[in-house]
Amino acid sequence: MAFEPPRRLVRALGESAPDGDDWLERLPETLDRAVALRELTVDRVQVPGGRSSLVVLVRRADGTPAVLKLAPPRARPGSERAALAHWAGRGTVQLLDEEGTEGVLLLERLHPDVSVRSLPEAKALLEAAGTLRRLWVEPPQGHAFATVAERTGRQARAMRASADADAELVPLVDAALAVREELVAAPPEHLLLHGTFRQSKVLAAERMPWLAVGPDPLVGECAFDLARLVRDRVEDLIATPSGAATTRRRVKRLAESLDVDQERLRGWTLFRAVESGVRARRVGRPQDAELLLEFASWL
Numbered sequence: 001m002a003f004e005p006p007r008r009l010v011r012a013l014g015e016s017a018p019d020g021d022d023w024l025e026r027l028p029e030t031l032d033r034a035v036a037l038r039e040l041t042v043d044r045v046q047v048p049g050g051r052s053s054l055v056v057l058v059r060r061a062d063g064t065p066a067v068l069k070l071a072p073p074r075a076r077p078g079s080e081r082a083a084l085a086h087w088a089g090r091g092t093v094q095l096l097d098e099e100g101t102e103g104v105l106l107l108e109r110l111h112p113d114v115s116v117r118s119l120p121e122a123k124a125l126l127e128a129a130g131t132l133r134r135l136w137v138e139p140p141q142g143h144a145f146a147t148v149a150e151r152t153g154r155q156a157r158a159m160r161a162s163a164d165a166d167a168e169l170v171p172l173v174d175a176a177l178a179v180r181e182e183l184v185a186a187p188p189e190h191l192l193l194h195g196t197f198r199q200s201k202v203l204a205a206e207r208m209p210w211l212a213v214g215p216d217p218l219v220g221e222c223a224f225d226l227a228r229l230v231r232d233r234v235e236d237l238i239a240t241p242s243g244a245a246t247t248r249r250r251v252k253r254l255a256e257s258l259d260v261d262q263e264r265l266r267g268w269t270l271f272r273a274v275e276s277g278v279r280a281r282r283v284g285r286p287q288d289a290e291l292l293l294e295f296a297s298w299l
Helices: 007-016 023-038 077-087 121-135 148-165 167-185 222-230 234-239 243-257 262-282 286-297
Strands: 041-045 054-059 065-070 104-108 111-115 191-193 202-204 210-212 218-220
Touching: 007 023, 023 054, 023 065, 023 104, 077 104, 077 191, 121 202, 121 210, 121 222, 121 243, 148 167, 148 218, 148 262, 167 262, 167 286, 191 222, 222 243, 222 262, 234 243, 234 286, 243 262, 262 286
Parallel strands: none
Antiparallel strands: 041 054, 054 065, 065 104, 111 202, 191 218, 202 210
16 A cells, blocks of 8 residues: 555654664555455554554454554564563453564554543543553563563663763763662562553553553563653643642552552652653754653652
8 A cells, every 4th residue: 555654653763763774665565565464454544653663544354443553673563462462452452463473463443543641631640540550460481571670771871871971961860870770679579561651552442441552561560660651741740830749749649549669659750751851852852851851850
């Protein structure tokens, strides 16, 4: 099929593409092959769609609606497939082809234009947190998922390099790296985590009110997974005079509702906000960086 990849996808992949990567150039051919192999009919490409994958609304040969997701290797689609297979639809979108080709996933069709962000803030946080709780299970035996310590270790090295080149970042980076060292030393549990959970990753569904999509799974403590949810709608938090107080109340409320240690949640929220802010600054998104680093300073 002839199509233009969503601009958000092109922009996001451009920020992280290694030299010589031609995944985007090969995408039309990959899509045509995936559609033909599965005898699918394309309804439309989902726009804006994902930040690291192409999302296509399709129908199977029997007319059942589904979603075809194509992701480059750096988005770790193999890990996503393994996690979705393990969750087996409990709290997440259902994987429809467990033996699919590399980088291509056929998924249950949810309502892609309706996420919990459409709800009032308090209700959205409640529904999102309830969905996330269902994902925290023991990982499968012999799994190959990265751990929180491994992934954040790579991030920490990139953060330190950025701070070495930009003295303005040093205080927040130092604080974030120090708290990470404390947190990875003695994690309270080693469960399967979504890895990139936020309100926009929770979509309306038919078999359950809300289901999670788009995991970048890893194994570690629940506070790490919950931390990204704390800063949801960060632009709204920054715009209000009570943003700092609201953030601290949100940490407390989410920690209590999901039985997570409040200080560990605060620490991972700090680390993840600083890491995202430093990365945004590094790839040329200064406005996003400013928001995230101001948010981090409240913690």
